[in-house]
Amino acid sequence: MKNTWGKKLLTLFLTVLAVVSFSGTNIANAQTASQTDILTKIKDLEFSFSSGTGGWSTEVRIFPDGTFSGFHHDNNLGETGPGYPNGTRYECDFSGKFDKPVKISNYEYRMKCKSLTQKGKKGGKKIVNGVQVIVSGPYGFDDADEFIIYLPGKKVAELPEQFRDWVRYSINGADKLTFYGLYNVKGEMGFSSYPRKK
Numbered sequence: 001m002k003n004t005w006g007k008k009l010l011t012l013f014l015t016v017l018a019v020v021s022f023s024g025t026n027i028a029n030a031q032t033a034s035q036t037d038i039l040t041k042i043k044d045l046e047f048s049f050s051s052g053t054g055g056w057s058t059e060v061r062i063f064p065d066g067t068f069s070g071f072h073h074d075n076n077l078g079e080t081g082p083g084y085p086n087g088t089r090y091e092c093d094f095s096g097k098f099d100k101p102v103k104i105s106n107y108e109y110r111m112k113c114k115s116l117t118q119k120g121k122k123g124g125k126k127i128v129n130g131v132q133v134i135v136s137g138p139y140g141f142d143d144a145d146e147f148i149i150y151l152p153g154k155k156v157a158e159l160p161e162q163f164r165d166w167v168r169y170s171i172n173g174a175d176k177l178t179f180y181g182l183y184n185v186k187g188e189m190g191f192s193s194y195p196r197k198k
Contacts, residue, residue, distance in 0.1 A: 038101050038109050038149060039064045047182045047191035049140035052169040056090075058140040060182070060191065066098045066111075072139045084132035094118040094138040098147065107154035107177075113144040142187040150181035166190035 043064050050057035056074035072092040079088035096116035101109035120135040127133070138144075154177045156164060163183045164171065170179055170192035182191040 038103075038151075039066060042149070042180055042193070044196050045180060045193040046196045047180075047193050049166065049189060049191045051166075056139075058092075058138070058191075060140070061196065062098065062182075066100065066114075067095070068098065069095045070138060070141065072136060074136065074139075079132070081132065084127050084130055086130035088132040088134060090134050090136040092118055092122075092136045092138050093120070094141065096141075096144075101149060104148075107151040109149040109151075111147055111149070113141070113147060116141060116144050140187070140189050140191065141184060142189065144184060144187065146185040148181075148183040148185060150177055150183065152177050152179060154181070160188075162188035163190035167192040 039062060042062055045061075047060040047062070048057055049060070055076070056072075058070060058072040060068055060070040062068045070092075071094070072090070074090040075087065076089070077087035080086070094116060095118075097114045098111045099114050101111040104110050116138065118135075118138055122135050122137055124135040125132060150159065150163075156171055156175055156177065159177075159181075160183065163181065167181060167190045171177070180193040182193070183189070184191075
C-alpha cells in the first residue's frame with residue numbers, strides 16, 4: 001500500500017512539474033513575441049528630436065533587430081568665414097543597438113542602449129559648396145543608457161516633465177499620446193514619431 005501511494009505521489013509531482021514547465025515556456029515565448037512586436041510596430045516610424053524652432057533636429061530609425069540609425073543636423077547661416085560664406089552646418093551620422101525591450105506597462109517598454117558609434121571624429125571640419133560642415137555629437141542620445149518607448153494612449157499627465165517639454169508641439173494639448181514616443185532617461189530628452197517617408 002505504501003509503495004502504491006508513493007508511486008501515485010511521484011506521478012502527481014511529475015505531472016505538476018511538467019505543467020508548470022510547459023506554462024513557463026509559453027509565458028517566456030509570449031514575452032519574447034511581445035518584445036519583438038513593439039520593434040516591428042515602430043520599424044516604419046521616424047523618431048524626431050527638436051525644439052520645434054530653429055534649424056536643427058535629430059532623426060532616428062529603430063529596426064526590428066534592435067539596431068538603430070540616426071542623423072543630427074544644425075544649420076547656422078550666420079556663422080560664416082573665409083571659404084564658407086554660406087554658413088556652418090553641424091552634422092552627426094550615428095548608429096548603434098538596443099537590447100530587447102521589456103514591457104513595464106501597457107503603454108511602456110524599457111530598453112538599454114548597448115552600443116553607439118558615429119562617423120567621423122567630433123570636431124572634424126570640411127567645406128562643401130561654401131558651407132563649413134563640422135562633425136558634432138549625436139544630440140538627443142547624450143549619456144545614452146536607458147530608453148523608454150511610450151505607446152499611443154499613454155496619459156500625458158503620467159509622462160516625465162522633461163519628455164513632455166520636448167514633445168509639447170506634438171502633444172498639442174491632448175490628454176493622451178497620439179504617437180509613439182522615445183525618451184532618453186539619463187539625458188532627459190524626448191522624441192516624437194511620425195510615419196517615415198518611403
